Amino acid sequence: MRARDLATPFPTVSVDEDVFTAARMMATEHKPGLIVCDPDGRPYTVLPGSQVLNFLIPRYVQEQPALARAFDERASDELRDKLVRHTVRDVLPQPADLDELPIVDADATTIEIAAVMARMHSPLVAVVDSEDRVLGAITVSQLLNYLLPA
Amino acid sequence: MRARDLATPFPTVSVDEDVFTAARMMATEHKPGLIVCDPDGRPYTVLPGSQVLNFLIPRYVQEQPALARAFDERASDELRDKLVRHTVRDVLPQPADLDELPIVDADATTIEIAAVMARMHSPLVAVVDSEDRVLGAITVSQLLNYLLPA
Numbered sequence: 069m070r071a072r073d074l075a076t077p078f079p080t081v082s083v084d085e086d087v088f089t090a091a092r093m094m095a096t097e098h099k100p101g102l103i104v105c106d107p108d109g110r111p112y113t114v115l116p117g118s119q120v121l122n123f124l125i126p127r128y129v130q131e132q133p134a135l136a137r138a139f140d141e142r143a144s145d146e147l148r149d150k151l152v153r154h155t156v157r158d159v160l161p162q163p164a165d166l167d168e169l170p171i172v173d174a175d176a177t178t179i180e181i182a183a184v185m186a187r188m189h190s191p192l193v194a195v196v197d198s199e200d201r202v203l204g205a206i207t208v209s210q211l212l213n214y215l216l217p218a
Numbered sequence: 219m220r221a222r223d224l225a226t227p228f229p230t231v232s233v234d235e236d237v238f239t240a241a242r243m244m245a246t247e248h249k250p251g252l253i254v255c256d257p258d259g260r261p262y263t264v265l266p267g268s269q270v271l272n273f274l275i276p277r278y279v280q281e282q283p284a285l286a287r288a289f290d291e292r293a294s295d296e297l298r299d300k301l302v303r304h305t306v307r308d309v310l311p312q313p314a315d316l317d318e319l320p321i322v323d324a325d326a327t328t329i330e331i332a333a334v335m336a337r338m339h340s341p342l343v344a345v346v347d348s349e350d351r352v353l354g355a356i357t358v359s360q361l362l363n364y365l366l367p368a
Contacts, residue, residue: 088366095363100250100341117358122336124365125329130337136330148366179275180286186272187280191250208267213245215274216238216298 069214071181072174075195075204080105083112087159088151091120103169103194103202104156110200114167114192115156123159124150171196174203181211219364221331222324225345225354230255233262237309238301241270253319253344253352254306260350264317264342265306273309274300321346324353331361 080103081090090102094117101116122130124147129135161167170184170193184193185208195203230253231240240252244267251266272280274297279285311317320334320343334343335358345353 091362091366092368094359095366096368098357098359100358116339117341117362118335118339120362121332121358122339125332125336129329130333133330133333136333137327139329151366177287179279179289180283182271182275183280183283183286185268186275189266189268189272191267207248208250208271209244209248212241212267212270216241216245216301218242218246 069178070174071172071176071193071195071206072203074178074181074206074210074214075174076206076210078103078192078194078202078205080111080202081115081156082107082109083155083157083160085156086152087120087123087154087156088148090115090156091117091151094120100191103205104160105202109202111169111171111194111196111202113160113169115160116167119159119161120151123154169194172206174198178211178214181206182215185211219328220324221322221326221343221345221356222353224328224331224356224360224364225324226356226360228253228342228344228352228355230261230352231265231306232257232259233305233307233310235306236302237270237273237304237306238298240265240306241267241301244270250341253355254310255352259352261319261321261344261346261352263310263319265310266317269309269311270301273304319344322356324348328361328364331356332365335361 079097101114104113106112170188170190191208251264254263256262320338320340341358
């Protein structure tokens with residue numbers, strides 16, 4: 069079994085897309101994050117949903133639960149506007165903190181995939197073809213299901 | 219909207235359960251990890267699927283892709299046996315590296331939930347009642363869907 073056989077479609081987003089579109093994609097696809105591609109369509113990093121929330125919720129609110137409770141009264145329209153006005157690039161962590169995206173070639177074996185997930189503590193690997201285009205992704209639950217059949 | 223209204227069932231596992239059972243639960247429930255409870259049933263940490271792979275795949279194989287390809291030839295029965303013979307407690311990271319489990323009370327507001335996810339960079343929070351029993355969990359995609367309706 070090779071990576072190309074296990075890969076399933078996974079949502080990708082360009083660094084130039086607006087954050088609202090990215091956040092809605094996570095919501096409708098039930099994903100904890102998206103694969104972010106550079107303008108040439110090559111995978112670049114991941115945008116975790118928690119990073120979108122980190123951008124939405126001011127730092128002083130994050131650190132003061134009492135303020136968070138008060139903040140709840142505000143209209144969600146404000147949150148939406150903030151996301152529409154910014155691109156994915158704007159909300160990514162600083163380059164030094166960017167998550168390295170776990171990537172495997174289409175012909176990686178299941179143990180190679182497991183080794184990459186284990187080393188990078190990742191619940192997901194992106195699978196790319198020989199031109200670095202994203203074929204899909206493999207989740208740790210899919211891989212465990214294959215390695216450890218019932 | 220409060221945490222109790224957004225929480226949905228999420229699989230939990232005891233620290234004393236064997237790792238094979240835990241890994242199969244991730245596989246069948248399509249989860250990237252499980253909530254680990256102490257023997258009293260209180261939430262304690264998370265067991266990421268990548269940690270199970272980290273335990274399965276020897277370090278020298280993780281660091282040498284060529285060895286990973288050779289390792290693939292081995293029977294998966296060996297992997298299963300290794301997991302059956304160990305408990306979740308055995309494969310958790312060292313105490314200093316344990317993931318702090320993001321937890322909110324049942325009456326936390328959506329902004330409080332968002333603040334916890336943002337601060338802890340977590341795709342998930344556990345929701346507990348007043349006796350620290352797990353009512354369920356909230357994923358970042360569920361929360362984004364509520365905060366940012368289409």
